[in-house]
Amino acid sequence: MAEIVLKDVCKVFEKNQYAVSDFSLRIRDGEFVVFVGPSGCGKSTTLRMIAGLEDISKGELWIGDELCNYAEPGERDLSMVFQNYALYPQMSVYDNMAFSLSVRKVPKKEIRRRVEETAEMLGISNLLNRRPSALSGGQKQRVAIGSAIMRKPKAFLMDEPLSNLDAKLRTHMRVELADLHHKLGITTIYVTHDQTEAMTLADRIVVMKAGYIQQVATPIDLYNHPTNMFVAGFIGSPAMNFLRGQVKRAGKGAAFLTEGGEIFPLTEDQAHVLWPQHDNRALVLGIRPEDICAAPARGKVYGEMKGTVTACESLGNEAIVHLENEDGEFAARLDPDHGARAGEQATLYLNMANAHFFDGETEQNLFYQWRNEA
Numbered sequence: 001m002a003e004i005v006l007k008d009v010c011k012v013f014e015k016n017q018y019a020v021s022d023f024s025l026r027i028r029d030g031e032f033v034v035f036v037g038p039s040g041c042g043k044s045t046t047l048r049m050i051a052g053l054e055d056i057s058k059g060e061l062w063i064g065d066e067l068c069n070y071a072e073p074g075e076r077d078l079s080m081v082f083q084n085y086a087l088y089p090q091m092s093v094y095d096n097m098a099f100s101l102s103v104r105k106v107p108k109k110e111i112r113r114r115v116e117e118t119a120e121m122l123g124i125s126n127l128l129n130r131r132p133s134a135l136s137g138g139q140k141q142r143v144a145i146g147s148a149i150m151r152k153p154k155a156f157l158m159d160e161p162l163s164n165l166d167a168k169l170r171t172h173m174r175v176e177l178a179d180l181h182h183k184l185g186i187t188t189i190y191v192t193h194d195q196t197e198a199m200t201l202a203d204r205i206v207v208m209k210a211g212y213i214q215q216v217a218t219p220i221d222l223y224n225h226p227t228n229m230f231v232a233g234f235i236g237s238p239a240m241n242f243l244r245g246q247v248k249r250a251g252k253g254a255a256f257l258t259e260g261g262e263i264f265p266l267t268e269d270q271a272h273v274l275w276p277q278h279d280n281r282a283l284v285l286g287i288r289p290e291d292i293c294a295a296p297a298r299g300k301v302y303g304e305m306k307g308t309v310t311a312c313e314s315l316g317n318e319a320i321v322h323l324e325n326e327d328g329e330f331a332a333r334l335d336p337d338h339g340a341r342a343g344e345q346a347t348l349y350l351n352m353a354n355a356h357f358f359d360g361e362t363e364q365n366l367f368y369q370w371r372n373e374a
């Protein structure tokens with residue numbers, strides 16, 4: 001087990017084409033770190049540089065207390081699990097799992113003990129004599145993970161290991177991975193497109209965009225305090241709603257005036273930070289679907305938003321209601337008995353205390369800075 005440190009790591013594939021730029025991160029011993037971001041943002045490239053499958057163009061990679069930029073993949077003592085789990089088709093499950101230890105000349109008895117122990121932990125003890133072709137996707141994936149664990153590596157590197165599995169199996173394997181990490185405590189770097197995987201597995205999430213880290217934070221912090229509009233819109237489903245507008249003086253406080261002409265009152269704290277400092281500046285108000293409701297509760301500050309209901313998606317326990325007006329399209333997460341109907345006018349209420357505010361040009365969260373300076 002080991003700490004992994006990246007210092008200003010860059011990857012340049014072609015002249016001046018940066019796939020990864022100035023990537024700096026300290027991954028603590030035993031930590032589960034998840035890389036997320038849109039396709040092509042550099043997640044796999046970063047992971048492959050850590051694994052040694054890709055040269056590091058600039059910067060430093062430390063594993064434990066060794067500088068590993070030029071270490072061969074085999075010397076780094078890391079185990080990698082890919083989306084397309086690489087199993088040897090002609091070997092049994094047992095031999096697949098035993099392989100990495102047999103080549104290291106570990107005594108046969110010790111190999112048997114470790115294979116049996118690992119198979120037990122992964123619930124595949126009854127499959128040890130089968131060939132990979134006789135296994136389901138989830139079983140193959142467990143064997144691949146089993147093979148990766150066998151060596152007791154310094155860290156696991158996983159690149160979308162569950163993305164070939166169906167939804168139910170994914171959920172099941174996700175829980176197993178969490179359990180496994182809990183039991184083994186091995187440093188893990190995990191790449192995924194799946195927000196639920198990122199939110200549930202990660203100690204910390206690294207959000208990337210176009211080769212750059214946008215934010216590194218715990219799942220809850222990322223959700224509640226996104227540093228900019230990109231992170232705010234990327235984490236959460238349905239995504240955060242955005243409204244463009246400006247802050248204006250209103251009575252003793254201040255209000256947010258949307259481009260479409262709606263006026264939302266601000267809380268005292270918000271007014272204090274936004275007015276007059278951001279008077280006459282283009283701003284963006286962000287509000288999550290669950291912070292929009294059908295009926296206001298007493299004692300809270302609400303912004304009233306009118307519009308046409310374009311769709312109601314009922315999920316049984318809740319409904320996602322889509323509303324359209326001059327300011328754009330919005331999704332609200334409402335109780336199933338919300339009463340809205342597609343095609344009709346409706347008024348929804350924004351819980352202003354939970355609104356986020358971004359600079360319209362830089363897209364930075366205005367309260368993130370304020371919170372960190374305070």
Ligand SMILES: Nc1ncnc2c1ncn2[C@@H]1O[C@H](COP(=O)(O)OP(=O)(O)OP(=O)(O)O)[C@@H](O)[C@H]1O
Binds near residue numbers: 193
């Ligand atoms: N061998 C290569 N040669 C040139 N460019 C490459 C190479 N491998 C990756 N790239 C480029 O580097 C960038 C990052 O790719 P990478 O595979 O790391 O993205 P990713 O975040 O893993 O995306 P995905 O979610 O689609 O897997 C992309 O623009 C990609 O086209």
Ligand SMILES: [Mg+2]
Binds near residue numbers: 045
């Ligand atoms: Mg990738």
